[in-house]
Amino acid sequence: MLIQQLADxxxxxxxxxxxxxxxxxxKRAVIDWYAALLPGSIVSPAVLMEEAFAEDLDRGRARLATGRRATLRAAAMINGAASHSVEFDDIYRDAGYHxxxxxxxxxxxxxxxSGASGEKFLRGVIxxxxxxxxLGEAIMPSHYKYWHTTGTVGSFGAAAAAxxxxxxxxEQFMHALATVGSFASGLQQAFxxxxxxxxxxxGxxxxxxxxxxxxxxxxxxxxxxxIEGEVGFGNAMSVNPDWSKATKGLGRDYHIVHVTFKNHGCCGHTFPSIDGVLxxxxxxxxxxxxxKHIRLATYKAGLDIINNANPEGEYQAKFSIQYTVAHALVHGSVRLNAFLPERLNDADVRATIKKIEPVADPELSKGYPGQRAAQVEIELNDGRKFAHFQPYRKGDPELPLTDEELNDKFAELAAPVLGNAAAAALLQQLWNTEKLANVDYDTGASAKRAAG
Structure with a gap:
């Protein structure tokens, strides 16, 4: 039985x-998570969830990003939502999963x-x-037609970590996975x-x-x-799942070393096109x-989600290949400021959107989910034409963010929330996690909030 093998x-x-x-x-994964968590903690839905679940806050031993105390479940839920809000969280490419x-x-x-040590915390993460x-690899790509892997297989990952x-x-571990399987959910209509x-x-x-x-x-x-029962998770949510992938290399080939860290603050399906245009x-x-004209050939599974030439609001803009590529071309990057009202209404960006033609390429579609590529072709007003094949995204295992680049990403996203000194101090704690007696990281956020 698969659950027994996973528990072993x-x-x-x-x-x-x-x-x-x-x-x-x-530790890189935790640093990247905090980089996404902190800016996500001061916007909706996280701030609204703090109001909605106030009775579970200001007590308990767990903490929100702000340092506010919370019960275990409330912290997991609110931090889970916050860390997925600004579209800067990590990706495991072969499962289409954050x-x-x-x-x-x-x-x-x-x-x-539970007062666990830093080492035990990291073991849980791993x-x-x-x-x-x-599990995500086993049910892909058919699962992704309707389901959001972060909500579905993420439930199993959270249960395993906790x-x-x-x-x-x-026995307890097996029953944790068995129980959570009934509550794994998340529909793509939400996108x-x-x-x-x-x-x-x-969350x-x-x-x-x-x-x-x-x-x-x-x-x-x-x-x-x-997981693999006749009317269980796999059969209900995918077509012909390959359960051999669910145990292949466990304890030998660690997937956590092959994670993509985002270099742009938007949907990862837009990245190869952004990178190619830049x-x-x-x-x-x-x-x-x-x-004069930009043709973006990429994979269909991603394009089905990001093909939106007239995004309404910041959330839709993050899932628009036309908007994100146009913004990159006009402003040189796609960071958090790309989704401010003045940028969303930028006349140059909106004019550039009209020049972009995204198409689903059959060959590139065959490579999904293992490869996320784009063929970019640009024609200029003077008649010159340029083309570039972008086989991977910056941040993918083949083009990884270095530790220094990850530190820079953390500072960029954390400092506006915590302040420069507190962000630097937190980063140092995170790099030393395995040596810590506990993971009650000092974010300095409470002091900053009180001072403000």
């Missing part, structure tokens, strides 16, 4: 000698609530990533409007994983064939005013 791996990992590279990449939002949100809440990314940190035995629902998928997954683990620790049981602009020294 998780129990071994509680005491295994982890390779230094794996520990390093787990693991950090559900897994690290659950792991940190469980670790803070187990959550390794199990959920594999159960590991709370000290579950083999197609200005609604706040999509980031809530990450719900983190919460569902935590309560499934907590309940299993007290003896609550689940159907142990929930490459041609840098190489040939033209401006948006010189452009």
């Amino acid at each position: 791996y998780a129990i071994r990992e509680q005491t295994s000698k982890l390779p230094p590279e794996v520990i390093h990449h787990a 693991p950090g939002s559900p897994v690290i949100s659950a792991a940190l809440a469980a670790a803070q609530a 187990v959550g990533y390794e199990i959920s990314t594999r 159960a590991t940190i709370l000290g579950a035995n083999r 197609r409007s200005q609604a706040m629902t999509k980031p809530l998928h990450g 719900h997954a983190a919460d569902a994983g935590c309560w499934a683990a907590m309940a299993a620790m007290k003896g609550v049981t689940g159907a142990l064939d929930m 490459h041609l602009q840098k190489e040939h020294k033209f401006t948006h005013r010189d452009v």
Whole structure:
């Protein structure tokens, strides 16, 4: 039974000698998660969730990004939503999945609530990533037709992380996964409007994983064939899942070292086109005013989500290949400021959008989800034509962010929330996580809020 194999791996990992590279990449994942969490914590839906769940705040041992105390489940849920709000969170490419939002949100809440050490916290993160990314691979690509993997397989990752940190035995771990399978959810219709629902998928997954683990620790049981059973998770949410992928390389080939860290603040499906256009602009020294036509050939599964030539509001703009590429061409990047009202209404950006033609390429579509590529062709007003094939995205394992680049990303996103000194101090703590007696990180946010 698949759950038994996953539990056997998780129990071994509680005491295994982890390779230094794996520990390093787990810390990178946590740093990247905090970089996405902090700006997401001061906007909706996170601020509204603090109001909605106020009775679960200002008590408990877990903490929100702001330093505010919370119960384990409330912290997991609110931080899960916050870390998926500004579209800067990590990606496991082969599963089309953002693991950090559900897994690290659950792991940190469980670790803070239980007083776990930094090392134990990282072990929980690793187990959550390794199990959920594999489940995601097993059900892709058919799962992605309707379902949001961050909400679905993220629930399993959150349960695995929380159960590991709370000290579950083999039976308890199996029942945590078995129970959470019934609550794995998240529909892609949420992507197609200005609604706040999509980031809530990450929060719900983190919460569902935590309560499934907590309940299993007290003896609550689940159907142990929930994942691969006849009417279980896989058959209900995918076509012909390949369960061999769910255990391949467990404990040997660590997926956490192959995670993509975002270099743009928008949907990852837009990235190869953005990178390709910026490459041609840098190489040939033209401006948006010189452009007559841009053809973006990319993979259909992504284009189905991001083909929106008239986005209404910041959320739709983050999921518009036309808007994000036009903004990159006009302003040189797609960061948080790309979605301010003045940028959304920028006349140059809106004029450039009309010059962009996205198309689904059959060959590039075949490479999904393992490759996210784009063929970019630009024609200038003077008749010159340029083309570039972008095989990967900056931030993918083949073109990774260096530690220095990750530090820069963290500083850019964290400092406006915490202040420069507090952000730098937090970053130092995060790089030393495995040495910490606990993970009650000092963000300095409470002091800043009081001073403000």
